[in-house]
Amino acid sequence: MSLVQLESFVAVAEEAHVGRAARRLHVSQPPLTRRIRGLEDDLGTPLFERTPRGMRLLPSGQRLLPRARAILDAIEAARTAVHDPPALNDDS
Amino acid sequence: MSLVQLESFVAVAEEAHVGRAARRLHVSQPPLTRRIRGLEDDLGTPLFERTPRGMRLLPSGQRLLPRARAILDAIEAARTAVHDPPALNDDS
DNA sequence: CATGCTTACGGATCACGTAACCATG
DNA sequence: CATGGTTACGTGATCCGTAAGCATG
Numbered sequence: 001m002s003l004v005q006l007e008s009f010v011a012v013a014e015e016a017h018v019g020r021a022a023r024r025l026h027v028s029q030p031p032l033t034r035r036i037r038g039l040e041d042d043l044g045t046p047l048f049e050r051t052p053r054g055m056r057l058l059p060s061g062q063r064l065l066p067r068a069r070a071i072l073d074a075i076e077a078a079r080t081a082v083h084d085p086p087a088l089n090d091d092s
Numbered sequence: 093m094s095l096v097q098l099e100s101f102v103a104v105a106e107e108a109h110v111g112r113a114a115r116r117l118h119v120s121q122p123p124l125t126r127r128i129r130g131l132e133d134d135l136g137t138p139l140f141e142r143t144p145r146g147m148r149l150l151p152s153g154q155r156l157l158p159r160a161r162a163i164l165d166a167i168e169a170a171r172t173a174v175h176d177p178p179a180l181n182d183d184s
Numbered sequence: 185c186a187t188g189c190t191t192a193c194g195g196a197t198c199a200c201g202t203a204a205c206c207a208t209g
Numbered sequence: 210c211a212t213g214g215t216t217a218c219g220t221g222a223t224c225c226g227t228a229a230g231c232a233t234g
Binding site: 078 | 093094095135136137139151152155156159160162163166167169170171173174175177178
């Protein structure tokens with residue numbers, strides 16, 4: 001599992017469409033297909049149902065989605081925290 | 093920033109020693125040195141002080157450590173959640 | 185036959201391990 | 210001079226984009 005895979009998963013889940021997610025991520029479709037497949041392989045379970053209209057989240061994917069978002073948010077928060085020393089307490 | 097970098101960071105922080113962390117991660121020292129350096133470059137700030145005895149966390153690294161652990165834990169939790177459907181509620 | 189996901193494939197980039205290097209006490 | 214982190218370097222793995230393939234309504 002990688003952060004790139006999680007980011008790709010969230011984009012595809014939100015767009016329900018590999019093509020649109022690819023444009024949003026500024027990447028072509030094939031890498032995105034492979035990232036999703038790689039994540040599914042890593043987890044050992046499919047996350048989407050492939051329909052002729054696009055991608056539909058399976059229950060496994062629905063369970064993953066909020067956690068994936070939280071992890072990506074935590075990454076951003078960590079990035080910020082490294083740079084921002086906590087404000088000094090007036091009492092100290 | 094990658095999960096491999098975060099995992100490497102936690103190991104080096106806990107061991108305060110690249111060599112020991114490398115053995116723990118079943119990797120040789122140079123890749124680990126490079127991972128830490130890559131993380132520092134990505135964040136734009138050093139995380140460790142290099143001493144002749146080993147590695148010592150800087151304040152920036154001290155702020156990162158608990159967040160890195162939380163993120164890695166969240167990854168494991170997500171991995172589990174994908175496979176484990178929530179227990180059915182008796183009331184439902 | 186239009187749409188949309190996937191596979192093939194060639195090329196670039198990344199990441200490893202061995203070996204050599206450098207700094208400190 | 211022992212210890213421990215880093216740099217050099219060659220090789221194998223990974224990942225991308227273009228192009229071709231395939232399935233569905």
